[in-house]
Amino acid sequence: MNAMTSFERGTVTIRDLSKSFSINGRDLNVLKAFDLDIHAGESLAIVGASGSGKTTLLRVLAGLEYADGGEVLIDGRPIQGIGNERAVIFQEPRLLPWRTVLDNVSFPLEMRRLDAATAQKRALHYLTLVGLRDFAEALPAQLSGGMAQRVGIARALAVQPEILLLDEPLGALDAMTKITMQEELTRIWTEEKVTMITVTHDLEEAVYLADRVLILPKEKGGAIRLVPVDLPRPRDRSDPRFVHLREGLLREFGLH
Numbered sequence: 001m002n003a004m005t006s007f008e009r010g011t012v013t014i015r016d017l018s019k020s021f022s023i024n025g026r027d028l029n030v031l032k033a034f035d036l037d038i039h040a041g042e043s044l045a046i047v048g049a050s051g052s053g054k055t056t057l058l059r060v061l062a063g064l065e066y067a068d069g070g071e072v073l074i075d076g077r078p079i080q081g082i083g084n085e086r087a088v089i090f091q092e093p094r095l096l097p098w099r100t101v102l103d104n105v106s107f108p109l110e111m112r113r114l115d116a117a118t119a120q121k122r123a124l125h126y127l128t129l130v131g132l133r134d135f136a137e138a139l140p141a142q143l144s145g146g147m148a149q150r151v152g153i154a155r156a157l158a159v160q161p162e163i164l165l166l167d168e169p170l171g172a173l174d175a176m177t178k179i180t181m182q183e184e185l186t187r188i189w190t191e192e193k194v195t196m197i198t199v200t201h202d203l204e205e206a207v208y209l210a211d212r213v214l215i216l217p218k219e220k221g222g223a224i225r226l227v228p229v230d231l232p233r234p235r236d237r238s239d240p241r242f243v244h245l246r247e248g249l250l251r252e253f254g255l256h
């Protein structure tokens, strides 16, 4: 260990980050200079009105989009584009239809030049973790929406990232499946000890998943807010403290 500050794997440091888009010659200031420290192994939810910049922030953290100001550091090192220590899960799993479930999960491992036997073994391990071992040889078209999304989660986990970035991962699922998947995500996050950053427009989901909820401001120029969710897991949605936090977030959005 040297004299530099040491970081636990999966620490995200956001410093003075800003991002604008130019739309029809006008500058749209989406992320207005803010700082945030996301702890190793934390579960952070990002909420905010439509257009508040949730996806933009996630894409900047993923390295799919460049910030115009400030920086993002992972474990103390500034990011430069995408990196193996981060994996992204989108709303749709985007599976390759001609590959089996197992081969979809092993695909990114093959891309990383892991030998076939190791890649298959690891893919099977993560399929088992998401409860789909018996579907390893199925094709994506034979899966339900929730199962397909679990394949996407297994594929992201198989590369063993320090940080999972999820953009409305359960947004396309029905209410029942969504609740099951929120429980699954919590279990996986606990077992894998990854840092999990989840964009969601579902405030109950945010309270269910997160250690802290980051609220992006509605008005440009407003400040971000952080709401700690200090409740034991597994979380009980009918616990008065849970209900209180959920209602508080609803009020933030003028929905209550």
Ligand SMILES: Nc1ncnc2c1ncn2[C@@H]1O[C@H](COP(=O)(O)OP(=O)(O)OP(=O)(O)O)[C@@H](O)[C@H]1O
Pocket (backbone or CB within 6 Å): 021, 022, 023, 028, 030, 048, 049, 050, 051, 052, 053, 054, 055, 056, 057, 201
């Ligand atoms: N590539 C782009 N070019 C120009 N403008 C963009 C681009 N991406 C996003 N924006 C603008 O940035 C703002 C934030 O978009 P973003 O997709 O981050 O919002 P969001 O919070 O994810 O919204 P939603 O809840 O609807 O998904 C929007 O006003 C959008 O028009």
Ligand SMILES: [Mg+2]
Pocket (backbone or CB within 6 Å): 054, 055, 056
């Ligand atoms: Mg979005």
